[in-house]
Amino acid sequence: xxxxxxxxxxxxxxxxxxxxxxxxxxxxxxxxxxxxxxxxxxxxxxxxxxxxxxxxxxxxxxxxxxxxxxxxxxxxxxxxxxxxxxxxxxxxxxxxxxxxxxxxxxxxxxxxxxxxxxxxxxxxxxxxxxxxxxxxxxxxxxxxxxxxxxxxxxxxxxxxxxxxxxxxxxxxxxxxxxxxxxxxxxxxxxxxxxxxxxxxxxxxxxxxxxxxxxxxxxxxxxxxxxxxxxxxxxxxxxxxxxxxxxxxxxxxxxx
Amino acid sequence: xxxxxxxxxxxxxxxxxxxxxxxxxxxxxxxxxxxxxxxxxxxxxxxxxxxxxxxxxxxxxxxxxxxxxxxxxxxxxxxxxxxxxxxxxxxxxxxxxxxxxxxxxxxxxxxxxxxxxxxxxxxxxxxxxxxxxxxxxxxxxxxxxxxxxxxxxxxxxxxxxxxxxxxxxxxxxxxxxxxxxxxxxxxxxxxxxxxxxxxxxxxxxxxxxxxxxxxxxxxxxxxxxxxxxxxxxxxxxxxxxxxxxxxxxxxxxxxxxxxxxxxxxxxxxxxxxxxxxxxxxxxxxxxxxxxxxxxxxxxxxxxxxxxxxxxxxxxxxxxxxxxxxxxxxxxxxxxxxxxxxxxxxxxxxxxxxxxxxxxxxxxxxxxxxxxxxxxxxxxxxxxxxxxxxxxxxxxxxxxxxxxxx
Numbered sequence: 001x002x003x004x005x006x007x008x009x010x011x012x013x014x015x016x017x018x019x020x021x022x023x024x025x026x027x028x029x030x031x032x033x034x035x036x037x038x039x040x041x042x043x044x045x046x047x048x049x050x051x052x053x054x055x056x057x058x059x060x061x062x063x064x065x066x067x068x069x070x071x072x073x074x075x076x077x078x079x080x081x082x083x084x085x086x087x088x089x090x091x092x093x094x095x096x097x098x099x100x101x102x103x104x105x106x107x108x109x110x111x112x113x114x115x116x117x118x119x120x121x122x123x124x125x126x127x128x129x130x131x132x133x134x135x136x137x138x139x140x141x142x143x144x145x146x147x148x149x150x151x152x153x154x155x156x157x158x159x160x161x162x163x164x165x166x167x168x169x170x171x172x173x174x175x176x177x178x179x180x181x182x183x184x185x186x187x188x189x190x191x192x193x194x195x196x197x198x199x200x201x202x203x204x205x206x207x208x209x210x211x212x213x214x215x216x217x218x219x220x221x222x223x224x225x226x227x228x229x230x231x232x233x234x235x236x237x238x239x240x241x242x243x244x245x246x247x248x249x250x251x252x253x254x255x
Numbered sequence: 256x257x258x259x260x261x262x263x264x265x266x267x268x269x270x271x272x273x274x275x276x277x278x279x280x281x282x283x284x285x286x287x288x289x290x291x292x293x294x295x296x297x298x299x300x301x302x303x304x305x306x307x308x309x310x311x312x313x314x315x316x317x318x319x320x321x322x323x324x325x326x327x328x329x330x331x332x333x334x335x336x337x338x339x340x341x342x343x344x345x346x347x348x349x350x351x352x353x354x355x356x357x358x359x360x361x362x363x364x365x366x367x368x369x370x371x372x373x374x375x376x377x378x379x380x381x382x383x384x385x386x387x388x389x390x391x392x393x394x395x396x397x398x399x400x401x402x403x404x405x406x407x408x409x410x411x412x413x414x415x416x417x418x419x420x421x422x423x424x425x426x427x428x429x430x431x432x433x434x435x436x437x438x439x440x441x442x443x444x445x446x447x448x449x450x451x452x453x454x455x456x457x458x459x460x461x462x463x464x465x466x467x468x469x470x471x472x473x474x475x476x477x478x479x480x481x482x483x484x485x486x487x488x489x490x491x492x493x494x495x496x497x498x499x500x501x502x503x504x505x506x507x508x509x510x511x512x513x514x515x516x517x518x519x520x521x522x523x524x525x526x527x528x529x530x531x532x533x534x535x536x537x538x539x540x541x542x543x544x545x546x547x548x549x550x551x552x553x554x555x556x557x558x559x560x561x562x563x564x565x566x567x568x569x570x571x572x573x574x575x576x577x578x579x580x581x582x583x584x585x586x587x588x589x590x591x592x593x594x595x596x597x598x599x600x601x602x603x604x605x606x607x608x609x610x611x612x613x614x615x616x617x618x619x620x621x622x623x624x625x626x627x628x629x630x631x632x633x634x635x636x637x638x639x640x641x642x643x644x645x646x647x648x649x650x651x652x653x654x655x656x657x658x659x660x
Contacts, residue, residue: 040514068329068332068336137332138332138525138526141517141522141525142522142523142526143522144522146522178535220336221335221342225342225343226513226514228343228513229509229512229513229514232509232513233506233509233510236502236505236506240499240502240503240505240506243498243502244502246495246499247496247498247499250491250492250495251492251495251496254290254487254492
């Protein structure tokens with residue numbers, strides 16, 4: 001049994017190190033602020049998700065898409081049905097052709113996926129100095145470090161690049177971005193938005209909240225997953241203990 | 256331990272025409288098993304259990320998956336977000352693949368430690384290697400289906416390996432791709448084969464169990480069962496022991512599914528495939544890493560591919576390369592040391608396979624590759640001649656009773 005545990009640990013160590021090996025060559029280790037959804041009992045903080053949505057909706061969504069999340073899903077971050085309708089209606093999409101075959105624009109609906117800020121990737125890149133703002137639906141799963149990466153990147157901008165590092169025109173220095181030259185300008189200024197719950201919008205607060213929202217966008221099932229996991233584990237612990245007792249009982253008379 | 260008997264007329268009517276009840280009685284209940292199997296013998300039944308989980312979850316995933324390059328990625332995300340418990344089914348399937356390999360690797364190393372591949376179990380061992388090969392093909396093609404960046408580029412790199420073969424190489428690659436690049440036809444044929452191969456694995460598992468039941472299980476002592484005193488019926492002794500193992504395993508497996516579902520995956524595979532953007536490091540799934548390290552250790556492409564295939568082919572010859580008559584490492588003091596060295600070397604190769612091919616990783620993986628083959632081709636043939644094994648017990652029961660006293 002001891003050997004079994006030992007080899008499991010060896011294997012775990014191997015996977016962990018092979019994962020770390022893939023960390024892009026950004027240099028600095030990521031900040032690890034700790035999140036409410038970390039760990040065995042972790043869950044999203046509803047107030048944080050809602051604030052994060054406000055940051056995303058008022059700031060990020062001007063350039064970034066969230067194409068895998070539907071407006072109706074926003075009820076999970078605490079928006080009411082009316083608020084969802086308003087958020088969706090703020091943008092227009094092409095409607096289905098009418099009876100004459102004409103295509104006109106209509107306001108977004110709750111059932112729509114988040115409408116992209118640009119009609120296509122070419123337009124998005126052209127409007128952003130040639131750098132395409134990536135869709136953020138899966139950002140928290142699509143980068144090494146996940147939410148830590150998003151949080152670090154948000155706070156990783158430096159006015160001056162370190163000595164000897166040349167940042168091209170139209171790019172910005174970010175400690176955590178692979179290659180350090182990022183097309184996105186620094187975003188999170190103090191009091192950038194006014195939170196509806198009155199929280200003070202410091203840079204760290206904004207970064208933390210938008211990270212929470214984006215993690216929710218990538219893993220909307222997390223709360224359900226972890227609470228189901230707990231129930232399953234309790235069941236399995238009892239069930240396996242009973243199986244072990246039964247095994248002892250059956251094997252006892254063997255000699 | 257008697258044959259199948261029943262008072263039920265319907266069952267006996269059926270059994271006389273198709274002896275399924277007799278067969279179950281014979282193969283799953285009375286089946287004589289060594290009385291001294293340890294928990295390392297649980298991993299075969301565990302692997303079969305995971306195979307069933309993979310088939311079931313896979314069948315439900317297919318109901319919601321679209322195998323077109325323009326739809327595949329989003330259809331997987333739809334499973335994750337909109338299909339009822341789709342996230343659970345997909346995470347079970349995704350982590351189940353890694354579990355399958357963990358279990359099978361333990362199963363293989365257990366086989367090597369206790370010399371289970373030796374006569375009369377060579378064919379049993381061969382069928383096992385065939386299962387392993389079929390698993391690798393299935394896992395590789397399955398990883399392509401979500402059509403993320405690593406799916407696409409992994410498929411590109413691995414299929415390109417076949418172009419190393421002279422004359423036929425390029426034709427094989429075109430055939431695999433269904434065109435002149437990894438594209439929609441590639442995805443479609445991989446999907447088709449990913450659904451087919453698991454049933455081939457099921458067939459091979461049946462043959463594996465058939466061969467097992469013909470030659471019976473090896474055991475930690477490596478001496479054959481000689482009489483009634485050495486064996487116990489499979490049921491209830493090993494049915495309950497296997498069930499207990501399944502309980503423990505499920506806790507390990509579901510720990511990943513519920514708390515770290517992407518632990519074994521690559522973040523890049525959550526970026527949709529883009530033929531215009533190459534990821535900085537293209538890495539296969541962890542279970543291929545030792546073989547990937549061997550592939551890259553050889554500077555020549557063709558020789559690298561051959562070395563990679565040879566790393567598995569050599570396993571077929573293992574029963575004859577190992578010249579020792581004694582099976583279990585328990586009685587082979589020198590082999591035991593080299594077994595653990597070989598194990599550590601495999602882990603090290605896996606570590607190197609995940610690193611970029613630069614700096615000290617290159618000579619290290621070359622040394623580890625040489626050692627991998629030297630273990631089979633030099634050490635094992637020599638050891639049996641040089642080593643003086645400890646005295647074997649007269650029988651399983653004699654050893655067990657001595658231990659208990």
